[in-house]
Structures are given as C-alpha cells and as structure tokens.
Amino acid sequence: MKKLINAPDQVVADALRGIQAAHGDRLRVSLDPYLLVRADAPVRGKVGLVSGGGSGHEPMHGGYVGRGMLDAACPGEVFTSPTPDQMLAATKAVDGGAGVVHIVKNYTGDVLNFEMAADLAGGEGIEVATVLTNDDVAVEDSLYTAGRRGVGVTVLVEKIAGAAAEAGRSLQEVAEIGRRVNAQGRSMGMALTPCVTPASGRPSFELAEDEVEIGIGIHGEPGRFREQAGPASQVAERLMTPILEDLPFRSGDRVLAFVNGMGGTPLLELYVVYAEVARIAAAHGLRIERNLIGNYITSLEMQGCSITLLKLDDELERYWDAPVDTPALRWGA
Amino acid sequence: MKKLINAPDQVVADALRGIQAAHGDRLRVSLDPYLLVRADAPVRGKVGLVSGGGSGHEPMHGGYVGRGMLDAACPGEVFTSPTPDQMLAATKAVDGGAGVVHIVKNYTGDVLNFEMAADLAGGEGIEVATVLTNDDVAVEDSLYTAGRRGVGVTVLVEKIAGAAAEAGRSLQEVAEIGRRVNAQGRSMGMALTPCVTPASGRPSFELAEDEVEIGIGIHGEPGRFREQAGPASQVAERLMTPILEDLPFRSGDRVLAFVNGMGGTPLLELYVVYAEVARIAAAHGLRIERNLIGNYITSLEMQGCSITLLKLDDELERYWDAPVDTPALRWGA
C-alpha cells in the first residue's frame, strides 16, 4: 500500500488540517471532535443541515459545507460512520432556531449513531428531522434486511435540501424536499479495481485482470456479482437497466443524470460513460435537463463509476439551480 | 488493462460525445477535427484564448473552456499533442478581431504543431501571440535540451490570462500577463503508480510496492529518480524544496498554492499534502493568499500529485478572483 499520508491513524486529522489551512476563511474546522461547520453558522432562522459519514468519500461531505448546501459535516474515520457526540456538536453549532435536518445514508452504523444524536439533541431542545437516503438499486430491499444503501442521491439531497433551507423553508418542508429527492432518485455503481483503506493496507476484494464488480457500494465492499469486463456501452446498460426499471422512469420524464467517479477513474472515461448514459436515456424517452459528472462521492482510489438518475420537477430543478458556494460545488456565487 | 471505454482508438471521440451531450448548451463540440469552442465565440473585440494538448489530462483543457477562461481547446489523442489544422480551426473560430493567444505547454510536439498553426493563422491574417509554459523544476533547463515541461502553471495561466482577456486587455497585454504567470510559477510532481494509455495497454513504467517516482511529468513518462516511499511530509518536502529554491520564493512573498492530483489519488490525500505544503510555506515566511486543491491537470489514472507555487501580485490576484464559468472551474458565475 502506497498512499500520500503520514500514518494510517492520522489521515483524517491531517486532511482536516489541510482543509482548515485551505478553507479556514469559510469553514470552522474542529479536530476534537472531527467537525466542519460553515463559518457563519448558525444562521438565525434558517433550518440547519447536518450530514456525516465515514471519510474516504471526499469531496462528500466536507466539500459540501457552505452557503446553499450543508451547514456542517461530521467526518468519521475512513469508512467508519461518525459518532453521536460529533453529530450532537454539529447540530448545536448549526441550530439557528428553526430546527436541524440530519441527512443520513442508510447504513446500520450511520443510522444508529444519528439516532442517538437525534435523541441527545432532542434532549437539549433542538428539533431534528431525519432524511434517510437509500437509493442503491443493487441492494435487495425488504423489511427483513438492512435495506438499500444510500449512495449518489445523497449529494443531490444535500444540494437541493440545502437550497430549500437557504430559501427559508421550514424544517418539515426541507425534510420533505430531501425525502422527495431520495424517493425520486436511483443509483447503481461498479468497480474496475478495489480500494485499500489506510488502516487495513489490503485491497478490499480481489478482481482478475479481466473482471469487473457490478453493484458495488462506496466502502470497498464487494458488489452483487462480477463479470467479464466489457465496453463502456455494456457497463452503462448494466447500471442503467435496473435504475430505469426500479422507479420506474417513464418516457417524457425530466431527469438529472449524475455520472460519478469512484475516485480513481479518469474524468475522460466518465465522459465516455456519460455519452452512453445520454444515449440510453434518449432511447427511453427521458429528457436529461441537468447533469453532474465527476468525482463527487468516492471510495478512496477505487476505479469505477456510479450512475444516478433523479426525476425532476420544477421545484427540485429550481433548487438544483440555486446558488451554491462550497469548496467542491459552486455556482452562482 | 481495464478501462471505462469502448475501444482504445475511440476514447477521445467518445469522450467528446459525452462532453457534447453534457455541455452542449455552453460549448460547441466538433469531432472532425477534435475541437471545443465557447458557444458564444467569437466574442467581438475580445482577445481569443486557445489552448490544447494531448488528451488524458482532464479536466485540462476542455473543462476550462468558457467565460473568463479559454475560448477553445484542441484535444489530441491520449498523450499526443493535437495537430495544426485543429489549432488553426480553433484560432479562426475564436478570433474576434483582437488577435488570439496560443497557450502552449513546452513539449516538442506541442511547440512544433502550434508553431505551424500560428504560421497558418498569420497567413490568414490573424495575429497570434504565444505563451509557452515551462514551469517544471524537475527538468534540467538549458539551451541544449528541450527545456522544462509545462505542467501545473498551465491551469493558472489559462485562468488568469482568460480573465485578462475577458477584461478587455489587448493581445500583447494578455500574452504578457500569461507569460508573467509562467515566469512567477514553479511546479514539481511525483507518482505512486504509473498510468496505462488505452493504446498501449501497459503501465508507463514499473514501480515496486515501496517505491515512488519523483519528478514525474503528466504523460506517464518516468521521473528523475525513484526512492523509498515516505510519509506525506517527506513527499511535500521533496517537491517544495526545489520549487522554493528555483524562483526563488522569498519570505514575505504572497503566493497561490496549488496541490494537484494526478487523477487516481483520493482528494482526502491531497488535503493531507496541502497541510504539509501550508506548513512548509509558513516556515519559509510565504503567505498563501489563494489555493487550489484537486484533480486539475492529470495523467489518466496515475496516483500521485504535483505542487505548484505562483508568486502573486495585485493584478494576478484580481484576475484569479475574477468570475469564471467553465465545466471544471467556476466561481462568481
């Protein structure tokens, strides 16, 4: 394992030091507990948005803290969900009196820790609403399982709910909009290579030179099946078909198409994939009205991609277009 | 070799199709010859900016076409400089009557092809000024060699000269500002892993599990030497020391610090490196006034990073801050 780090157990703290040095003018960074907060938080009267999760998915979530998106992010250790005390500290730091939304990806760890944090925040008189993301169609969904993982849609929830909060919407409204994004979005991912966490020093799974892993998550966990590596057109079909069937997306739907890199795949290739996504979407009669292409929710240095489709309506589209001013996503500002 | 492509000799064309599908509202994309042009080009009375180079460095250059930055980009095949006819077509497409600046990285191929293009453009009555970037301190510089490579500074030249052109400066002024950025900037890079071009299908060099390559360029070419992999603090010293000595940078200087990912390195690690850069810069009495951290000039899926320092003055800082609206770099718009 070769990485640009000083020591496996310092990587998150060191990266936070880097973020502090780079963005200290717009973010408050705490190392104990790990925390990133908008410099101007709490914004009086505005619903606060807190997200969090394991590190190793950068720019998610720290890169999305700023005007028009998150008020705070709680980074955990690499691929390890953060702890309730971080989340509580974040919640208190961003509460401007209008309540706080927790954006939680559906992983047992994230869910349990955020539950505890919400309990604790409630105990301190802060109203918390939770938006759970679970958009990964690669995972079987049933009451008797942990359910689907939250993946690509999380970025879209953070942007769109963030804009709703910035627009002065109420706690319930912001949460409802976030949940709508989740309900109308579907994702699926694949990997060409595994990743290596600093702590383990070993590949998260083994893949032959001619194999790809389909239905991968964002934690280096193995996917649902592996198959012979094929052209980008086949990869795109493999991911788009279950996405399109699941919601389902129908001819005439307006969508946002998001092609996400897993961290180690060149942008050149993501555009190759996007060309295929656009082709398949057109064949289904979908109108891609907005798009996002790049490394936005990653799995360390994993090579691969995920595709997310979000069904748009006027409100979601307006909030997507609203100004955002964060280290990793910025427009209109 | 596993890649998200359809076929090695289609990768650039397919990616351009993806860019067309994604950004067709703001860019005109041509497949024959390969060309990306601002949708509103030529802008009457504005100096046009054309850049170009081999593909595989995305988002450079295509991601930087838009208001406040480039007017056109000519992508070559992967790691192969584009051809004079592309450059001539780009030059004609963006000439708004005020002349055109060619931004050329100092590689024999880029230089020769742009020279031919400038000759051809001159023959058609378009005034062309060339800004050559050669900021890589890893390379020995002498009259009797090809000189230094153009690397990280190229992105800064494109942004700053782009803002100067947008501000209505003359051809000579824009070129002079671009040259000043190059003269005041220095870079050096390193790699943890090689990259694989689609056409060759093989790693560009071999590195042992515990070795890193220091003084790497952006074409998968081997660097100046290899050494035992060390912590990020050592990597940062290895790159910063020659950069600081070369200009030289002096205590009290205001700088822009740019930590660039080679394409396959997680953003998390780039922030770890940035923390070290900030530490070393502070120890030298430098004031980092601006920063840029991420994958901006890449070498396919190579893991590693480069560091660029640019000595700032009021004018350069103002043009850096000026609005930019491109697929890959966007603020104030």
Add this chain to the structure above:
Amino acid sequence: MSVAIDQAGVRRWMDLFAQAMSEHRQELVALDTAIGDGDHGTNMDRGMRKAIEKLHADAPPDPGALLKAVAMTLISTVGGAAGPLYGTLFLHLGAGLTDRDAIDLAAYSAAWRRAVDAVQARGSARAGDKTMVDALLPAVDALERSESLEAGLAAAAEAAREGMLATIPLVARRGRASYLGERSAGHQDPGATSTYYLFESAAEALAS
C-alpha cells in the same frame, strides 16, 4: 464460599478485552474485509484503547459505573455499527449493576439479558441474521442456565464461540454484510467474533 464480580474484576475484564481487540485487530479487519468494509478491528481496538486510557485517568468506583464509562467512550470513539451496539450493550449491562460492590450470578445474568434485549431493540437483529447477536444470545442463554459464575462464564464463552462459528454458513440480513446477499455465506461474522472475545475475556478475568 460464593464468587462475586467486583470493580477490580470488571476492570481486569476490560483490560483483557482491550488486549484481545489489539491482538486480534488484523483478524477482525480481515473478516470485515471479506463481507464488510474492513474496519471492525480498527474500530474496536481504537475504542477499547481509549476506554482503558480513560479508566486509567479516572476509574469509577463500582462495576456498573465502570461499564457505563466504557459504554460512553465506545459510543464517542468507535463509530460504525459496532460503536452504538457495543455502547448500548455496556450501557445496559452497567445500568443493571450500578451501586453494587459485588455482583452475583443472578444479578449478572439479569443484567446481561437486559443488555442483549437493548442491542436487539437498537439494531433489530434477530437470531440467524449473522450479527453479534448470534454470539450474544447463546452466551446469555448459557449464563442463565448455569449454577455458578465460574461455570456460567466458561459456558457462555463456549456458547459464544459456537454461535460465532455458526454464523459462517448464514446469509446476512443485517449490517453491511447484508448488501452481499448470498455472497455473504461462507464467512464468519466479525461482530460475532469480537463478541466471542468479550466472553472469553470475561471468563479469563474471573479465573485470574
């Protein structure tokens, strides 16, 4: 003379458990890499290391308070699924034992039962879901069936070990391994494994 567990005994237990988490860190990471995200060993080791550090600085006077202190540290340093689940376990175990100088089998068994119930309430895992619950349930059953603390903890450790091994063929229905579906079968659950070490440490602490 009947054996009881006192503050020093719990303290010894926690030291041994911390030691086990450190020694088996790579093993737990490897198990979690196969069907999860590879952090279980690192998480537990980090948490228990911190817990022992805190106990060094300031050890609460009674067994229950000590366990609650460990719970709080785990909750705030482990993260992941294991943090809240082990935190919940220790919190409820401690709650049943607070303000006692010495714990007999009856009190101990009752506290464990409440702790396991709390873990199940928090995580909704049932027997056979391929989680730490599959080691916890048989262990607590064995404890309840025993005649003495010594015999009980030995039987609990053995039952936990069997429960841990029995997770191998299971298809996971909770936690991260459930995303693998059928592919999760054939691998031992990391959380059940750390739970086995917890009971092994408890038996050892009592014996020493």
Add this chain to the structure above:
Amino acid sequence: MSVAIDQAGVRRWMDLFAQAMSEHRQELVALDTAIGDGDHGTNMDRGMRKAIEKLHADAPPDPGALLKAVAMTLISTVGGAAGPLYGTLFLHLGAGLTDRDAIDLAAYSAAWRRAVDAVQARGSARAGDKTMVDALLPAVDALERSESLEAGLAAAAEAAREGMLATIPLVARRGRASYLGERSAGHQDPGATSTYYLFESAAEALAS
C-alpha cells in the same frame, strides 16, 4: 540502363512504410514507453494508415506531389513531435521532386539533404541528441556517397540501422526523452527506429 524512381515506386514505398508502421506499432510503443509517453507507434500507424487511405481515393500524378500529400496527412493526423517532423521531412522531400516523372540519384540525394536540413531547422536537433536525426543524417550521407539508387538505398538503410542502434547509449537532449536526463541512456530512440523502417521500406520498394 539507369534505374529511376517514379510515381508507382513512391506509391509502393509508402505502402511498405505504412505496413511497417502497422507491424512494428507495438515495438515503437514499447520503445516510446521506456523513455517517452508510449504513443510513437500508435501515432505513426494512425498517420500512415490515413495517408494510404487518402492516396487510394486520390493519388497525385507525380512523386513529389504524392510525397507532399502524405506530408499534409501526417501533419493533420499524427500530432506529437513526429507529426510535424515527419510532415516537414516529406514536405521538403516532395518539394524537391515535384513535376518530375522519374527521379535519378542526384535529384533524390539533393531532395533528401534539403529534407533533413528542414527537419533539423524545425526541431533544432543535432547529431547525437538521440532523435530521428541520428538515423536520418548517416542515411543521407550514405545516399550521397553512393553510385546508384539501388546501392544508395541499400547503404542508406544500413546506415540508418546503425544510426538507430547508436542512439542506445546516448543521453537524450531533445524531445520527451530529454526529461529523463541520464536515465534515457540504454534505450533505443523510437523516432530513429521508425526512420530506419522508412529507409528499409525505400530500399525494398526499389528492389520490388
């Protein structure tokens, strides 16, 4: 009877050179990977393939015009250093032979000399800089020294081969390999290698 090169002969030469670039593509890529960016074989193959395609569609009537057409295709399809350099080479070679039906040794040698001068003017490479010039110069020298076209092209091919091999120990001072400094020694220059194939094809075309 004295041999001369005509349009069909140049056409044959270009076919053979294109064939060589296709056959040796991987070899050139491997050489360029060692001390460059690994694209020389792909670039030359792409360019010559396109050139032949164009000649198929519309082949200029005389040897000079044919070479200029190849030059223009290389310039607009090869890119990199090789595109403008081979383009310049063919452009000036063709310029010296335009409007001729048949080329004798004197005219041929003179055109080659001007072509090599033009390549050196464009790229500033001198003998010993580890570039295609190190194959070109001895080949053209050999051609000039010869008594007949046949002997001349055979000698030129042999000289180019020796020049190509002689690049192995050199430290590059031009082109991408120069960034490696001392580490460029011990590797054969890819451009000198494709130039050797150019002369080999020329000799073969004349013989057939």
